[in-house]
Amino acid sequence: MKVALKVYRYNPEKDDKPHYEKYELELRDDAVVLDALNEIKWSFDGSLSYRRSCRHGICGSCAVKMNGKNVLACKTPLKEAIESFGDVLTIEPLNTKKEKVIKDLVTDKKDFWDKNKKVKPFLIANIDEHPEKENLIKPEQVEELEEADYCISCGCCYDACGSVSANNDFLGPQALAKTYRFTADSRDNAKEERLDFVNKLGIGVWDCIKCQACIEVCPKGVDPFTKITHLHNQIFEENIAKKNVATKHSEGFVHSIKKHGILDEGMLVLYSEGVNVVRHLPEAIAMMKKGKITFPWNMPKSEGIEEIKKLIEISQTNDLKG
Ligand code: FES
Incomplete structure (x- = not known):
């Protein structure tokens, strides 16, 4: 299969501004976008920088923008991409702002990880650290949090979010979906503290503008927007909502x-x-x-x-x- 790729290139140490380079490749019919990036790096230009690790849609590191849509490079078949977007595929970093680009497709994700850390994305519970058997929960309780648990923190939703682009204090869909992952977990003891945090004006659930871009781009079907709506409901149900x-x-x-x-x-x-x-x-x-x-x-x-x-x-x- 012949594939033409226009790839965003920017090395802040050498370039005044970003530019695009075109590559024409011959790849297997079942190749994915990550295969194309690997082929460029291994056969054309070893200086191309991008992130990848697992190649199985698990680590979340290979997220890029393809013809304007945020995708996981390792989960996006080139054949389908060409059918949807035409013969030339444009590959860019998730955020194309110069100040966010470390090199080529690698962006600075510090604010994303800082916000992830703020919502404490781990179970807070008085559980024996060395239990003799598993701490089971009922299947229906697992269903409550299952979709949210699929999140791999790739950042596709974060960089597509209209609220984040307008207000950099907003926690963003990933951190809020993670919050729900634990407020919906019957074993977690910090539900009130978590809801109190995401109830804050300027950073939390009330600042979502409901553009739903996060649903469109999430490669794992997490549906962060609906999780934000569930958080709204939990905030009312737990009497945490204040008049604002x-x-x-x-x-x-x-x-x-x-x-x-x-x-x-x-x-x-x-x-x-x-x-x-x-x-x-x-x-x-x-x-x-x-x-x-x-x-x-x-x-x-x-x-x-x-x-x-x-x-x-x-x-x-x-x-x-x-
Ligand atoms: S390389 Fe791990 S999700 Fe794509």
Whole structure:
């Protein structure tokens, strides 16, 4: 199989700026992206730098960006990639910002690992360090955390996350999915402490912008976005949620659906921000002119509103702490 690759090259010690180099390779039909990188390094240019270790989708080190999508190089068949993206595949580091690139496809992942460390991604439990038998949990308890447990910390979700790119303090989908991995584990004794940490505004679950890019790129099917949603629920269930813009936003959402059966975008902002809503007045006027929001008394009601109200009442969880 003939393959053409355009590879991002940048050596900060020599180059003023990054550039792309094109390689034409002859590879087996079942080759993966990592095979192509190995072929370039071993047969064309030994200076090409990239990370890899296990070649089995376990270590998470070979994550790269291929034609704009974050993938594991060792799990991405070239044939399928060519079918999806065309004859020339562009391979870049997960983050192409010059200051993040150590060399070629190798990026500095310090902030990613620092955040991973902050959420204490290990079991905190009073368990005998030298047990005579295994500490078993029930199959249904394992199901709760199974998907989250598949995370290999490759960073594909972290570098695709819209919230991380806008706010570098945000813990990111990987660290939050790891948090859920342990808050959902019946053996863990630090659930409250963990939820308290990810409840913090500016860094935690309330700063997820719900772009869902993490679901799209996760090569292991972890679905970090849904784990973040589970954390929201746990925060309410454990009475850890405090009144703030984010939690009031959630309450406002429920209030609006209960009242109209559909979302009243204008009132949602008022509900979340209270008197601070005045700072959004110019946007509100512009939205009103385009018919995107209306006055509360003009809001239509959904068909079956009574049924919607009942469904919300049945499913509603705890109220917020003051
Ligand atoms: S080399 Fe280990 S996940 Fe790809």
